[in-house]
Amino acid sequence: MSAALHASDGSAHPPRMEIFQATWAMRDLPGQAAPFDLPAAVAWTREAGFSGMLHWAETPDDLADVEVIRRAGLLTGVGFPVRSMEMAERIIYDALGLGVSFLNAQVYDAFATDEDAVARIEALYALSDARGIPLFIETHRGMVTQDLLRTLAYARRLPRIRFTLDASHYVLAGEITRPDQSPRFNAALAEIIARSASIHARVSNGEQVQVDLLNEDDPLARPFIGWWMAAFEQWLSVAAPGAFFPFVCELGPRPYSIAAPATLAVLRGAELSDRLAQALLLKRIAERIRARVCATMPAHTQSA
Numbered sequence: 001m002s003a004a005l006h007a008s009d010g011s012a013h014p015p016r017m018e019i020f021q022a023t024w025a026m027r028d029l030p031g032q033a034a035p036f037d038l039p040a041a042v043a044w045t046r047e048a049g050f051s052g053m054l055h056w057a058e059t060p061d062d063l064a065d066v067e068v069i070r071r072a073g074l075l076t077g078v079g080f081p082v083r084s085m086e087m088a089e090r091i092i093y094d095a096l097g098l099g100v101s102f103l104n105a106q107v108y109d110a111f112a113t114d115e116d117a118v119a120r121i122e123a124l125y126a127l128s129d130a131r132g133i134p135l136f137i138e139t140h141r142g143m144v145t146q147d148l149l150r151t152l153a154y155a156r157r158l159p160r161i162r163f164t165l166d167a168s169h170y171v172l173a174g175e176i177t178r179p180d181q182s183p184r185f186n187a188a189l190a191e192i193i194a195r196s197a198s199i200h201a202r203v204s205n206g207e208q209v210q211v212d213l214l215n216e217d218d219p220l221a222r223p224f225i226g227w228w229m230a231a232f233e234q235w236l237s238v239a240a241p242g243a244f245f246p247f248v249c250e251l252g253p254r255p256y257s258i259a260a261p262a263t264l265a266v267l268r269g270a271e272l273s274d275r276l277a278q279a280l281l282l283k284r285i286a287e288r289i290r291a292r293v294c295a296t297m298p299a300h301t302q303s304a
Contacts, residue, residue: 003125003129003160004128004129004132004133004134005134005162005197006134006162006197006235006239006240006243006244006245007077007101007102007134007197007198007243007244007245007246008101008134008240008242008243008244009075009101009242009244010242011241011242012241012242013241013242014241015235015236015239015240015241015242015243015244015245016243016244016245016290016294017232017244017245017247017286017289017290017293018051018052018075018244018245018246018247019050019051019052019247019249019283019286019287019290020050020051020052020053020054020075020077020246020247020248020249021041021045021048021050021052021053021054021248021249021279022053022054022055022056022079022200022248022249022250022251023036023038023041023053023054023055023056023065023069024054024056024079024250024252024253025249025250025251025252025253025275025279026041026044026045027253028253028254028271029253029275029276030270030271038065038068038069039068041053042068042069042072042074043072044276045072045074046072046073046074048279048280048283049283050074050249050283051074051075052074052075052076052077052101052246053069053074053075053076053077054076054077054078054079054104054246054248054250055069055076055077055078055079056078056079056080057078057079057080057091058080058081059087060087060090060091060094063078063091063094063095063098063100066078066095066098066099066100067098070098070099075101075244075246076098076099076100076101077100077101077102077103077104077198077246077248078091078095078100078102078103078104079103079104079105079106079138080103080104080105080106081105081106081108082105082106082107082108082120082124083108085120085123085124085127088105088124088127089127091103092124092127092128092131092133092135093127093131095131095133096131096132096133100133101134101244101246102133102134102135102136102198102246103128103133103134103135103136104135104136104138104164104198105124105135105136105137105138106138106140106143107120107121107124107137107138107143107144107145108143108144109142109143109144110141110142110143110144110146110147112144114150114153114154117144117150117154118154118157118158120144121137121144121154121158121161122158124137125158125160125161134162134197135162136162136163136164136196136197136198137154137161137162137163137164138163138164138166138200139151139163139164139165139166139167139169139170139192140166140169141169141172141173141209145163146169146173147173148170148173148174148185148188148189148192149188151163151192152188152191152192155191155192155195156191161195162195162196162197163192163195163196163197163198164196164197164198164199164200164248165192165193165196165198165199165200165227165228165231166199166200166202166250167189167204167224167227168200168202168203168204168209168210168224169204169209170185170189171204171205171206172204172206172207172208172209174206175206175207176206177205177206177207178206179223180223189227190230193227193230193231193234194234196231196234196235197235197245198245198246198247198248199228199231199232199245199246199247199248199286200248200250201224201228201247201248201249201250201282201285201286202250202251202252202256202282203218203220203221203224205220208258209256210251210252210256210257210258210273211258212272212273212278213278213281213282215281216281216284216285216288221285225285225289228247228285228286228289229289229292229293231245232245232247232289232290232293233293233297236293236294236297237297247286247289247290249279249282249283249286251273251275251278251279251282253271253275254271257271257272257273257275258271258272258273259271259272260272
């Protein structure tokens with residue numbers, strides 16, 4: 001079976017961006033009676049106008065939840081950790097039969113040698129290509145992709161690789177507090193952007209991995225918007241009919257989300273962010289990017 005480089009619905013529709021919400025981002029919301037209510041999360045996502053959900057599956061058993069998302073008429077992607085090839089093989093094998101459009105892998109771990117990391121990535125693509133399901137390797141600290149230069153080396157050795165770009169991890173790991181004054185960082189990131197087939201959207205200030213935005217024009221978001229736009233532009237220039245670019249709003253719960261100090265009696269460790277409101281803000285940013293890019297691309301690549 002030929003390699004599936006991009007997520008696709010198998011149609012003849014023009015390639016496009018689809019905006020997703022992550023189920024992980026709906027966990028432990030302030031005021032929830034339980035840590036997670038999947039049907040409620042799915043209902044909110046659909047009513048808010050998202051077109052898909054990225055579901056996190058620690059084990060193959062977690063794939064059972066995909067049916068709840070699919071029944072709501074939402075596109076579905078699955079993210080999973082690669083701690084063992086046996087577990088990864090089970091998830092890859094089962095996902096396609098459940099109607100999953102793409103897979104997002106976090107490949108363990110940061111202590112793997114370069115040779116081991118390349119071998120793991122090659123083995124993952126052998127499995128996913130045999131099933132004909134798109135697989136994206138997430139740029140994530142603590143994984144084989146935690147270092148920007150090492151990740152570039154993988155990309156140069158493995159032309160097959162496609163990334164889920166989460167630039168916040170590299171901004172944080174490099175303490176890039178002024179991206180506009182970091183030309184070497186931007187040059188290295190550009191090569192990752194060129195191989196990106198999905199986005200995980202969050203914004204880092206170089207000191208925290210996930211910070212709130214005031215609005216769509218918040219200066220903190222400007223470099224990220226530029227990177228996201230470049231990724232979508234480059235993807236759209238080569239994408240085939242039916243392909244879609246998942247832009248995933250992935251704002252994690254505590255400790256990703258900043259909490260008040262436990263010593264502050266009034267709040268006592270409460271989450272300081274409204275993650276749902278921030279997800280909607282990121283969704284509006286994605287819609288703006290989609291409109292701007294499609295307005296400048298040839299007519300045959302524009303989405304309806």
